[in-house]
Amino acid sequence: MAESDLHVIVGARLRGAGQRYTSKRRALVEILEDARQPLSIPDILRGRSGLAQSSVYRNLAALEHAHVVRRVVTGEDFARFELAEDLTEHHHHLVCSNCGTVQDVMIPQRLERSMEHALDEIAEGSGFTAVSHRLDLIGSCKRCS
Amino acid sequence: MAESDLHVIVGARLRGAGQRYTSKRRALVEILEDARQPLSIPDILRGRSGLAQSSVYRNLAALEHAHVVRRVVTGEDFARFELAEDLTEHHHHLVCSNCGTVQDVMIPQRLERSMEHALDEIAEGSGFTAVSHRLDLIGSCKRCS
DNA sequence: CCAACTATGGGAATCGTTATCATTCTCGGA
DNA sequence: TCCGAGAATGATAACGATTCCCATAGTTGG
Numbered sequence A, B: 001m002a003e004s005d006l007h008v009i010v011g012a013r014l015r016g017a018g019q020r021y022t023s024k025r026r027a028l029v030e031i032l033e034d035a036r037q038p039l040s041i042p043d044i045l046r047g048r049s050g051l052a053q054s055s056v057y058r059n060l061a062a063l064e065h066a067h068v069v070r071r072v073v074t075g076e077d078f079a080r081f082e083l084a085e086d087l088t089e090h091h092h093h094l095v096c097s098n099c100g101t102v103q104d105v106m107i108p109q110r111l112e113r114s115m116e117h118a119l120d121e122i123a124e125g126s127g128f129t130a131v132s133h134r135l136d137l138i139g140s141c142k143r144c145s
Numbered sequence C: 001c002c003a004a005c006t007a008t009g010g011g012a013a014t015c016g017t018t019a020t021c022a023t024t025c026t027c028g029g030a
Numbered sequence D: 001t002c003c004g005a006g007a008a009t010g011a012t013a014a015c016g017a018t019t020c021c022c023a024t025a026g027t028t029g030g
Helices: A003-016 A023-034 A041-046 A053-065 A109-125 B003-016 B023-034 B041-046 B053-065 B109-125
Strands: A069-072 A080-083 A092-096 A102-105 A129-140 B069-072 B080-083 B092-096 B102-105 B129-140
Touching (some): A003 A023, A023 A053, A023 A080, A041 A053, A109 A129, A109 B129, B003 B023, B003 B053, B023 B053, B109 B129
Parallel strands (some): A092 A129, B092 B129
Antiparallel strands (some): A092 A102, A129 B129
């Protein structure tokens, strides 16, 4: 996806939610785009967003509500955020249970497809309407093991 | 697994961690065993554990450390707990993004196996040592949809 | 029965996250 | 370009789940 396309799409989604696409929010989106893994608020504040902590929280909430970013739950005591999957690519996570870092990973198309198929059946059988799935590997990252 | 076996195993694991298996902790284990889905602390306090809130937290931490219970992260603002998988059965979760409930579900052995195989390869290729995996379906439960 | 140690409960402390509010900025209309 | 309404920002207070602390009660081994 071209750089400009991303901002056009994000802008459209924000306006659709009655929000503006300010320079601060653009900076936030760019920081998330450059990262190769979901970022925590401390990570983002360390970056050069030029945003106050309260604004980072508020803007991430706004972006999440506009389906631009997704909150990733990790078990650490703070949340992590990444761009929504339809702005990047469908992927999963390698979660290090020692240091808490999360690394993006993709799995073979074939497996992804057979998994989705099976999950649809399961959901249906349980009267559950599945919207998405989340597959994380828990273990030790290269640095910790 | 017979009822008594469970308590024998739990007792052994706790003693192995230098802890006692008190009646309060036994009550906690039984509440988790009877539940068909991971329970939150409020859920547990509503039950008849007879435990103070601080003791529930402390005991769940002790049980988690002894590998008797597992903390389930859901994105709600409180955690949920379930018995460790080797005390029950390997399963996954249907997470309702509306009301927050989590329902246990099992997936076909065939898929489970091909998934594990693929995940091992992926982890290895990334220098990651996988210990376990987590597969959740996100969507709307029967009651909410 | 004692002594040492662990568990318990209540409440204070912690810390990530949210809400509040005064100020600043932005966009559209005149 | 200038104005005004509404949105965004930043500093700080409030909130709530979880953890910590400590005095008391219970348990275990000798």
